Amino acid sequence: MTGEPEAKGAPRPLADEGAQGQDGLGLGERERDATLAWVGENLTLVRRSASGQRVLYWSLGIGFVVGLAAHVGGFLLKTPTTTEPLLLLADLLYALGWALWTGVVLVLFVQVYPEAKKRQYKQALDAYEAAAPASEEAVAMYRELAEANPGRYRPELATSLTNLGIRFSALGRPAQALPASEEAVAIRRELAEANPGRYRPELATSLTNLAVTFSVLGRPAEALPASEEAVAMYRELAEANPGRYRPELAWSLRVLADSLDPLGRGDDASEARSKAAALTGDSKADQSARSIHRTDRPVA
Numbered sequence: 001m002t003g004e005p006e007a008k009g010a011p012r013p014l015a016d017e018g019a020q021g022q023d024g025l026g027l028g029e030r031e032r033d034a035t036l037a038w039v040g041e042n043l044t045l046v047r048r049s050a051s052g053q054r055v056l057y058w059s060l061g062i063g064f065v066v067g068l069a070a071h072v073g074g075f076l077l078k079t080p081t082t083t084e085p086l087l088l089l090a091d092l093l094y095a096l097g098w099a100l101w102t103g104v105v106l107v108l109f110v111q112v113y114p115e116a117k118k119r120q121y122k123q124a125l126d127a128y129e130a131a132a133p134a135s136e137e138a139v140a141m142y143r144e145l146a147e148a149n150p151g152r153y154r155p156e157l158a159t160s161l162t163n164l165g166i167r168f169s170a171l172g173r174p175a176q177a178l179p180a181s182e183e184a185v186a187i188r189r190e191l192a193e194a195n196p197g198r199y200r201p202e203l204a205t206s207l208t209n210l211a212v213t214f215s216v217l218g219r220p221a222e223a224l225p226a227s228e229e230a231v232a233m234y235r236e237l238a239e240a241n242p243g244r245y246r247p248e249l250a251w252s253l254r255v256l257a258d259s260l261d262p263l264g265r266g267d268d269a270s271e272a273r274s275k276a277a278a279l280t281g282d283s284k285a286d287q288s289a290r291s292i293h294r295t296d297r298p299v300a
Contacts, residue, residue, distance in 0.1 A: 060104050067100025132171065135164040139180070155199070158187040162206060165213065174216045181210040185226070201245070204233040208252045215258045223259040231256050231272075238279075250276040 074094025078087065138160040145153040161184040168177035185206045192199040207230035214223035234249040253276040260269035 060107060064101050064104040067097045067102075067104060070094075070097025071101060073097070132164075132167050135160065135167050139164050154187055155191060155202075158184045158191070158202070158206070161187070162209065165209060169213060169216065174213050177213050178210075178217065181206065181213050185210050200233055201237060201248075204230045204237065204248070204252065207233070208248075208255050211255050211259060215255070215262075218262075220259045220262040224256075224263065227252060227256040227259045246279050250279040253279070 070093045074090045074092070074097055077090035078094060139157070142153055142157040142160045146157045161180045165177040165180035165184065168174070168180065185203070188199055188203040188206050192203040207226045211223040211227035211230065214220070214226065230252045231249070234245055234252045238245040238249045253272045257269040257272040257276070260266070260272065
């Protein structure tokens with residue numbers, strides 16, 4: 001709520017987003033647990049905020065019921081009334097009741113609902129931003145593990161770097177996302193050379209995410225090679241397994257189109273978007289894919 005004191009110590013959950021399920025905010029199970037723990041530590045503030053909202057909602061509810069009752073009562077009283085004083089009272093109840101309950105409805109639509117949505121968005125953003133240090137800690141942890149046991153932990157390091165880059169991009173910090181995305185591509189390129197069947201799909205994902213980041217930074221010339229390479233990989237994968245990889249090929253084609261447009265290659269961009277739309281059968285698939293990153297899909 002506005003004017004409430006801010007709680008100290010935002011939650012800093014630890015999680016490997018590539019290894020566990022995520023909720024609508026992109027938070028894993030451990031992150032959700034850490035957020036709940038933070039709420040517990042700041043329960044007084046949370047209760048104060050909830051209490052203030054409860055009073056407001058109760059007041060609006062009572063106002064709506066009283067206004068509607070007065071409105072209906074005034075209408076019913078007007079029908080059989082013949083004397084002037086009672087008719088005046090009926091008109092007054094009818095008008096005031098109507099003004100009260102419609103005013104409550106107006107407040108709900110104009111003030112309460114937008115405020116509630118704004119709080120939800122802010123809470124989602126705060127939770128997402130609070131998890132950024134956790135993603136950085138995960139990268140640092142897997143980097144140490146990969147130094148000691150590269151065969152076991154370099155894939156996990158690449159996943160944590162991918163998650164960090166996506167999180168920074170979602171927070172509007174593409175310049176910080178770029179180094180993580182570039183390192184993830186470098187690691188997965190090495191892994192794909194050793195085991196292409198296992199890691200080429202992940203490399204294609206990292207390349208497309210890197211192209212998106214370059215495009216957001218206004219560097220289409222650097223986005224183009226990454227997106228072209230990703231399209232070529234996804235095209236091969238989609239030929240072998242169309243049900244699994246045709247959506248990814250469509251996504252990479254849209255990213256390619258976003259790289260071509262600023263370079264004055266509008267016809268090539270339109271062709272790429274048309275191919276993407278044909279692959280998915282979605283009329284909206286020809287729209288821009290800028291700022292759309294993807295996490296890794298599990299490989300069977």
